Amino acid sequence: MEKNRINTVQLMILLFLSRLFNALTYIPGMGSTVSGTAMLFSNLIGAGVLLLLFLPLVVMANRYPERSIVMNLRAGFHGIGSFGSIFYYLFLILLAAQTLAQFQFFMSNAIYPDAAVWVTILPMLLVAVYAAHAGIEGIARAGFLIFIAFCIAFAFIILSSVQNVEMYNVVPLGHKAVQEIMQGVYAVVSRGAELVLFCLLLPYAGKGTGTAAAGFTLLSFSVQEIIGFFILTVLGSFSYSQTFPFFSLASMSEISVFQRMDALYMGIWVFVAFIRLSLLLLLAADIIKFILPDRKSGEHHRFSLAVTVLLVLAAALPACYNMKALSVSYQLLFSGVPVLVLGVLIPAGVLLKMEWNKKKNKERI
Amino acid sequence: MFRFFRDNLRYLRLQKTLSGTKDKEPAATPVKLEKSLNQNIITIMEKFRNSSDFLKREITVGGHAVALLADEGMVDLQIMTEMIFEPLINCGLGGDALAEEVYTYLEETIPIGIDVNDVYDTDSVFSFIMSGFVVILIDGLEKGIAVGAQGFSFRSISEPSSEINLRGSREGFTEPIRINLTMIRRRIKSPQMKFELFKLGKVSSTDVCMVYMNDRVSDRLVREVRQRLRGIDLDIILESGYIQPYLQGKPWSLFSDVGTTERPDTLCAKISEGRIGILVDGTPFALIVPYFFNENFQSIDDYCHKPYFATFIRWIKYISFFMTILLPGVYVAVGTFHPELFPHALLFNIAAAEETTPLPLVLEALVIHFIYEVMHEAGLRLPRPVGHAVSIVGGLVIGDAAVTAGLIGAPMVMVVALTAISSFVVPSLYESVSILRFAFIIIGGMSGLYGITLGLAFLSVNMTKLNHFGAPYLAPISPFSPKAMKDVLIRARWGKISRQDSRVQNFKGTDMDK
Numbered sequence: 093m094e095k096n097r098i099n100t101v102q103l104m105i106l107l108f109l110s111r112l113f114n115a116l117t118y119i120p121g122m123g124s125t126v127s128g129t130a131m132l133f134s135n136l137i138g139a140g141v142l143l144l145l146f147l148p149l150v151v152m153a154n155r156y157p158e159r160s161i162v163m164n165l166r167a168g169f170h171g172i173g174s175f176g177s178i179f180y181y182l183f184l185i186l187l188a189a190q191t192l193a194q195f196q197f198f199m200s201n202a203i204y205p206d207a208a209v210w211v212t213i214l215p216m217l218l219v220a221v222y223a224a225h226a227g228i229e230g231i232a233r234a235g236f237l238i239f240i241a242f243c244i245a246f247a248f249i250i251l252s253s254v255q256n257v258e259m260y261n262v263v264p265l266g267h268k269a270v271q272e273i274m275q276g277v278y279a280v281v282s283r284g285a286e287l288v289l290f291c292l293l294l295p296y297a298g299k300g301t302g303t304a305a306a307g308f309t310l311l312s313f314s315v316q317e318i319i320g321f322f323i324l325t326v327l328g329s330f331s332y333s334q335t336f337p338f339f340s341l342a343s344m345s346e347i348s349v350f351q352r353m354d355a356l357y358m359g360i361w362v363f364v365a366f367i368r369l370s371l372l373l374l375l376a377a378d379i380i381k382f383i384l385p386d387r388k389s390g391e392h393h394r395f396s397l398a399v400t401v402l403l404v405l406a407a408a409l410p411a412c413y414n415m416k417a418l419s420v421s422y423q424l425l426f427s428g429v430p431v432l433v434l435g436v437l438i439p440a441g442v443l444l445k446m447e448w449n450k451k452k453n454k455e456r457i
Numbered sequence: 458m459f460r461f462f463r464d465n466l467r468y469l470r471l472q473k474t475l476s477g478t479k480d481k482e483p484a485a486t487p488v489k490l491e492k493s494l495n496q497n498i499i500t501i502m503e504k505f506r507n508s509s510d511f512l513k514r515e516i517t518v519g520g521h522a523v524a525l526l527a528d529e530g531m532v533d534l535q536i537m538t539e540m541i542f543e544p545l546i547n548c549g550l551g552g553d554a555l556a557e558e559v560y561t562y563l564e565e566t567i568p569i570g571i572d573v574n575d576v577y578d579t580d581s582v583f584s585f586i587m588s589g590f591v592v593i594l595i596d597g598l599e600k601g602i603a604v605g606a607q608g609f610s611f612r613s614i615s616e617p618s619s620e621i622n623l624r625g626s627r628e629g630f631t632e633p634i635r636i637n638l639t640m641i642r643r644r645i646k647s648p649q650m651k652f653e654l655f656k657l658g659k660v661s662s663t664d665v666c667m668v669y670m671n672d673r674v675s676d677r678l679v680r681e682v683r684q685r686l687r688g689i690d691l692d693i694i695l696e697s698g699y700i701q702p703y704l705q706g707k708p709w710s711l712f713s714d715v716g717t718t719e720r721p722d723t724l725c726a727k728i729s730e731g732r733i734g735i736l737v738d739g740t741p742f743a744l745i746v747p748y749f750f751n752e753n754f755q756s757i758d759d760y761c762h763k764p765y766f767a768t769f770i771r772w773i774k775y776i777s778f779f780m781t782i783l784l785p786g787v788y789v790a791v792g793t794f795h796p797e798l799f800p801h802a803l804l805f806n807i808a809a810a811e812e813t814t815p816l817p818l819v820l821e822a823l824v825i826h827f828i829y830e831v832m833h834e835a836g837l838r839l840p841r842p843v844g845h846a847v848s849i850v851g852g853l854v855i856g857d858a859a860v861t862a863g864l865i866g867a868p869m870v871m872v873v874a875l876t877a878i879s880s881f882v883v884p885s886l887y888e889s890v891s892i893l894r895f896a897f898i899i900i901g902g903m904s905g906l907y908g909i910t911l912g913l914a915f916l917s918v919n920m921t922k923l924n925h926f927g928a929p930y931l932a933p934i935s936p937f938s939p940k941a942m943k944d945v946l947i948r949a950r951w952g953k954i955s956r957q958d959s960r961v962q963n964f965k966g967t968d969m970d971k
Contacts (some may be wrong), residue, residue, distance in 0.1 A: 355791075
């Protein structure tokens with residue numbers, strides 16, 4: 093394999109781990125009126141919709157291999173394309189900041205209530221920077237190890253929770269079932285930042301991007317359904333009052349050696365946050381070369397990663413100290429608009445434009 | 458025009474950077490041998506001034522002065538006397554023979570060894586003498602003859618001390634490189650087995666040999682290793698450890714992607730998988746490149762046992778590795794930050810034991826591990842009987858007296874004992890493991906399980922970053938090669954292993970030519 097390349101399985105796992113960050117903070121009600129039972133159906137339909145949304149991206153990957161959306165945007169729209177890449181950069185910065193802030197929020201609420209903000213976020217940021225500096229291969233290979241660790245820990249938590257399953261918590265769907273399910277589907281799709289990451293990871297991936305997209309969707313859907321089912325059946329209505337229901341589930345499950353399983357949950361959480369953050373930092377630093385290319389080499393600026401990290405830190409700190417800012421950033425990023433625009437509409441538009449350009453060139457010849 | 462010069466200069470600079478070697482000073486021109494034997498001897502004696510081991514004997518053969526030059530410790534004096542000296546004295550050449558005739562007689566008639574070379578300059582004379590040759594110079598000739606009569610004493614072949622196995626060969630490498638090469642050749646009798654010899658070390662002129670199988674190794678790997686060996690700019694090379702850093706990818710990494718072995722059978726197995734072995738004269742430790750993480754958990758015994766038992770032993774090794782780096786750190790982290798994770802009965806016992814100790818858990822762990830490392834080092838360096846005594850005294854002091862005196866809790870002693878024993882299960886990783894153990898204790902004491910998890914994330918990236926010679930250090934685990942996993946976490950039966958192409962360049966993620 094050439095340097096700076098990842099294979100299909102690695103791409104799938106990177107996207108899955110990134111998605112897992114949201115899945116672990118899964119709240120059945122999502123702050124809305126969607127019931128846990130409806131959410132199980134929403135996940136199923138949401139996975140199908142997500143798969144459909146991946147289609148134009150996969151077509152783009154096959155027609156224009158090893159080119160990210162930013163490269164295609166510049167090739168298709170020239171000046172405007174460069175301007176467009178700024179939006180992708182900003183999205184990644186905000187997503188990284190939101191990831192960091194949400195990570196800190198969990199740690200200070202569930203694990204270390206008295207810890208200062210910087211004690212939580214600084215080590216995480218430093219290790220993520222180290223990984224981003226190691227490059228995509230380092231992150232992808234570490235991601236595979238983390239995936240194995242996740243599988244083991246997840247199996248432990250789930251298997252030790254089986255004894256607590258109460259099927260009477262599965263309540264039938266209400267009269268507004270369709271509306272609830274549709275709301276849930278929108279929630280699943282609007283949190284699909286992996287659509288955008290997929291567009292940006294294409295230069296590193298070889299063949300098999302379609303398989304990676306399908307595998308990612310299937311895997312994340314399966315895990316989401318398992319989490320949803322266990323939260324619903326074990327915690328029941330209690331889950332609606334919990335900030336981190338899956339963490340509560342892990343705290344309740346026990347085997348003879350360990351009193352509680354929440355340490356395993358925390359382990360997964362740290363690993364997943366680390367992979368997601370390092371991936372976002374790497375991709376954001378990568379975009380800088382299109383926005384402000386190095387005059388001599390046309391490649392990365394020496395300080396592109398440092399600048400990105402500083403911006404992420406600057407954006408994350410207000411959200412770390414102010415709960416309202418965190419909530420606003422969450423609503424802004426996962427309102428559906430950024431993901432649909434950057435992950436679906438722009439790629440589809442770029443694909444159409446490039447196809448049109450190609451046709452025009454052929455006619456000219 | 459300036460651009461032309463500038464571009465050329467830049468190109469030269471780039472070439473220099475790519476080759477990774479600095480321009481060397483031009484080598485001094487060797488001094489040619491002259492017709493006058495006296496003059497030659499004066500020149501050579503100048504080189505051997507103050508060398509008490511230098512031997513010089515002058516005799517007359519066929520009316521010509523002949524000088525025999527050797528190094529006392531490097532040659533077998535009996536061979537020298539019986540095979541060279543006696544025939545020379547008893548030769549039937551008359552007093553009016555030509556110098557050329559004496560030379561022809563020496564070359565053709567004397568029953569000397571096969572290793573005969575002509576020498577034309579004083580540098581070669583010096584080099585041959587230092588390698589155990591007897592150099593014969595004849596008055597009136599501008600050349601000499603070097604005859605192999607090596608006879609220096611060396612340690613005999615014995616069982617390797619650092620890689621003891623239950624089954625398999627009892628032979629380990631020894632110090633002279635020639636004997637080590639023979640041990641390899643005896644095991645793989647293939648014309649594809651190649652031994653490339655280098656003279657490295659500006660002062661020591663140490664023999665370094667690159668061993669590989671031509672039909673199995675990647676050409677690119679051979680080129681890269683050869684280039685790196687040629688780029689070594691050391692004065693003296695006394696051990697393979699001297700050249701190891703020149704072959705390593707990331708010198709600051711916690712793990713090494715260059716392996717070592719004392720066993721010829723292990724080296725042969727690695728070479729047959731497309732790796733390169735590097736032998737250095739004067740040391741029994743051979744280097745292996747590329748080397749993967751999982752190889753630290755393999756041994757020749759694995760292939761002699763039944764597959765299920767070999768798999769069981771391998772799992773024990775993996776578990777021991779994780780236990781030795783993580784157990785003290787996790788114990789400190791859980792005890793300090795997350796005591797609720799312990800089952801109640803265990804928690805009460807631990808709390809009762811720790812209540813009587815004056816030090817916090819993290820300090821307790823650091824101190825006791827420091828003492829353990831001191832004892833380990835002392836036991837290693839001291840003569841064996843004294844070393845055993847140190848171990849016993851240390852064991853008693855730490856195991857019993859420290860607990861009785863209330864300095865250390867009993868659970869901590871158990872953690873240390875488990876950790877120490879586990880660390881010996883994978884001896885090749887001892888260096889990395891010792892440092893990591895301390896690091897995880899400190900991290901665990903400062904930030905609990907969060908720090909431990911983050912430390913593991915850092916470690917995983919550090920290991921995956923090692924990608925030297927185009928071979929990922931964690932292969933075939935990550936990048937994952939399912940077929941190659943038959944000899945990683947499990948040891949499949951021979952039928953399955955032998956069916957697969959086990960060459961390193963076939964692992965996923967490797968960037969080598971096939």
